[in-house]
Amino acid sequence: MHLAWYRARLSLQLKQITRSLDVTEAATPFSISSQITAAIANYRQVNQDLERQSETWKQIVNCAPVGYLQVDEDNQLTLCNSQACHLLGISNCDTLQPRLLLELVRSYELDFLIEQARETEKPSQREWMFYPTSVDAANLSDQRTTPIRGYAFPLTGDNVGVFLEDRQEALTLAQQRDRWTSDVAHELKTPLTSIRLVAETLQSRLEPPTRNWVDRLLTEAIRLSTLVQELLDLSQLEVNPGQRLSLKPIDLVKLIQSAWLGLEPLASQKHLKLDYDGPDHLLIQADEPRLHRVLLNLFDNGIKYSPVESFIRVKVSLQNYSFPQSGKPSQQIQIDIIDAGQGFPETALPHVFERFYRADLSRSRSAEQRDFATATQPIQLSSGSGLGLAIVRQIVEAHQGAVIASNDPDLGGAWLQIRLPYSEIEDLSKKA
Numbered sequence: 001m002h003l004a005w006y007r008a009r010l011s012l013q014l015k016q017i018t019r020s021l022d023v024t025e026a027a028t029p030f031s032i033s034s035q036i037t038a039a040i041a042n043y044r045q046v047n048q049d050l051e052r053q054s055e056t057w058k059q060i061v062n063c064a065p066v067g068y069l070q071v072d073e074d075n076q077l078t079l080c081n082s083q084a085c086h087l088l089g090i091s092n093c094d095t096l097q098p099r100l101l102l103e104l105v106r107s108y109e110l111d112f113l114i115e116q117a118r119e120t121e122k123p124s125q126r127e128w129m130f131y132p133t134s135v136d137a138a139n140l141s142d143q144r145t146t147p148i149r150g151y152a153f154p155l156t157g158d159n160v161g162v163f164l165e166d167r168q169e170a171l172t173l174a175q176q177r178d179r180w181t182s183d184v185a186h187e188l189k190t191p192l193t194s195i196r197l198v199a200e201t202l203q204s205r206l207e208p209p210t211r212n213w214v215d216r217l218l219t220e221a222i223r224l225s226t227l228v229q230e231l232l233d234l235s236q237l238e239v240n241p242g243q244r245l246s247l248k249p250i251d252l253v254k255l256i257q258s259a260w261l262g263l264e265p266l267a268s269q270k271h272l273k274l275d276y277d278g279p280d281h282l283l284i285q286a287d288e289p290r291l292h293r294v295l296l297n298l299f300d301n302g303i304k305y306s307p308v309e310s311f312i313r314v315k316v317s318l319q320n321y322s323f324p325q326s327g328k329p330s331q332q333i334q335i336d337i338i339d340a341g342q343g344f345p346e347t348a349l350p351h352v353f354e355r356f357y358r359a360d361l362s363r364s365r366s367a368e369q370r371d372f373a374t375a376t377q378p379i380q381l382s383s384g385s386g387l388g389l390a391i392v393r394q395i396v397e398a399h400q401g402a403v404i405a406s407n408d409p410d411l412g413g414a415w416l417q418i419r420l421p422y423s424e425i426e427d428l429s430k431k432a
Contacts, residue, residue, distance in 0.1 A: 067164030069101075071114060073157060077101045087146060087164050089132035110150060114160045117152035124152045127167065147171050181355075182235035185228045192228060196221040230387040234355070237394040245287040245398055249425050252282045252333070256314060259295035263303060271309045278316030283425040284333060290395045297388040298337050298416055305341035305414065313338040313411075318422060332401075335418040343407035343414050352405045353393040356386040389416075396420070 058079075061068050067084030071077055076098045085093035088105045102111070109128035116124040127149045147167035155161055199218040206214055236244060260267070260274050267273075302312040315336040344352060351357045389405070396403045401420040408415040 067166075068161065069164070070155070070159060070161045071101055072098075072159050075101050075111075075114065077104060078159075084164050087148060087166055088130070110162070113150050113152045114162060117154050117160050117162075118158060121154050123154075126150050126152075178235065178238065181231055185231035185235070188224070188228050189232070192221060192225045196225060227387070230391060233391055234387065234394055237391075237398055245290065247285050247287055249283050250286055250288045250291070252284050252286075252316065252335075253278065253280060255288065255292055256295060256316070256335075259292055259299055260312075262296060263299050266300075266303050267312075270303065270306065272303055272306055273311045275311045275313045276316075277314070282316060282333070284420065284422060285425060286399060286420070287395075291399070294392050294395050294418070297392050301388060301414070301416075302337060302339035302341070306339045307341065310340035312340075319419075331422045333418075333420045333422045335420075336415065337418075338408045338411060338415045339413040340411060341413045343412050344405060346407075349405055349407075353389050353403070354386075355390045357390075392416075 061079070062081045064081060064083060067087045068079070068081045069077060069084045069088075070079035077096070077100070078098050080088075080090060080093060080096060082093055084090070085096075088107075090096070090104050101114075107128075107130060109126055109130075113124055113126045116126075127147065130146045130148045132146075147170075149165040149167050151163040151165075153161055196218065199214055199221055202214045203211065203218060256276070299312065306312065313336070315334075315338075317334050317336075318331050319334045320331055348357075393403050396418055399420055401418060403419070404417045406415045406417070407413070
């Protein structure tokens with residue numbers, strides 16, 4: 001049985017080789033044999049060239065400053081360079097044989113990234129904190145939690161390649177920058193308060209036109225004080241954000257109305273209206289002052305960039321979803337805030353929640369364009385420095401939620417969506 005199978009296999013290979021030969025009826029067995037020998041030699045040369053190219057690429061991948069791994073259609077790890085082995089804590093990388101990736105690395109995020117690239121047939125990107133728990137990890141006690149950014153892309157035959165980037169250095173630099181910013185903010189708070197008190201004292205004792213200069217000085221002092229306070233708020237939220245929240249049952253709808261009423265003087269200047277769609281009452285567990293700050297910042301942005309006689313649309317709804325890890329069903333609150341402006345530039349969408357980021361000059365405040373007559377009003381929400389949305393993200397994430405920026409496909413305005421976890425709370429006021 002085995003002999004017959006082997007003979008059939010050799011016959012098939014011989015037919016494949018002779019197809020490429022110029023065999024005629026007048027050809028002799030000797031000439032055919034010579035051509036077969038030459039074809040075999042040619043195939044061997046091509047095979048050797050391919051092996052050399054493959055070895056060269058393997059050496060390049062192994063010397064790359066980023067990690068690279070490759071899995072086949074069964075998610076078996078077929079290639080892994082030394083940098084990826086170091087990042088993922090895989091030992092014996094040089095003698096690694098094909099094995100299931102799950103046996104070597106326990107990372108839900110990495111598995112999800114690979115499947116996403118395979119199913120969508122498009123490159124995918126994801127960032128996560130990797131905790132080394134692999135059974136093959138060498139010296140686990142010495143391993144550290146590593147921030148990783150992964151780029152996965154589909155290959156032929158359902159294979160997937162993944163580049164892995166160690167983000168520890170970038171994270172450390174960001175933390176050092178934030179600490180430095182926080183220290184500077186602390187140092188600036190006291191002198192700015194003194195300048196503001198002096199300006200307020202002079203304001204009541206001077207007459208125009210000299211008083212106009214003091215008004216401008218006071219306006220800029222208030223703007224800088226607001227900037228410093230925003231930086232301090234961000235620093236406080238970044239250190240154990242959940243522990244700094246004071247959670248209690250609040251009516252989300254009343255909070256939305258209260259935030260809008262606080263900005264109504266600004267909205268009335270442009271004849272803007274609030275278009276609310278949602279329940280009349282909705283109790284949630286949240287930190288009221290901080291969530292109020294979120295709504296103020298978002299409404300402030302919407303009012304700033306909406307045209308005259310338009311509206312700010314707010315929609316509140318409950319959405320069902322499942323945790324990816326457990327699959328358990330749950331509910332979340334979804335708050336959609338859409339303005340009637342021109343929206344975010346597409347290139348700005350990934351960065352709008354970063355500190356000090358401003359999409360373009362038209363979306364930032366200018367001292368020359370600011371109306372100083374109205375700037376001295378008590379409403380002072382944002383410094384215009386690009387910290388408003390950064391604070392929004394920090395507060396929402398402290399509530400175990402998420403915020404997403406996009407553009408409304410119908411209106412074209414900026415669309416900011418807040419998602420917060422929801423659990424039903426009994427309304428005791430109705431019983432009373």
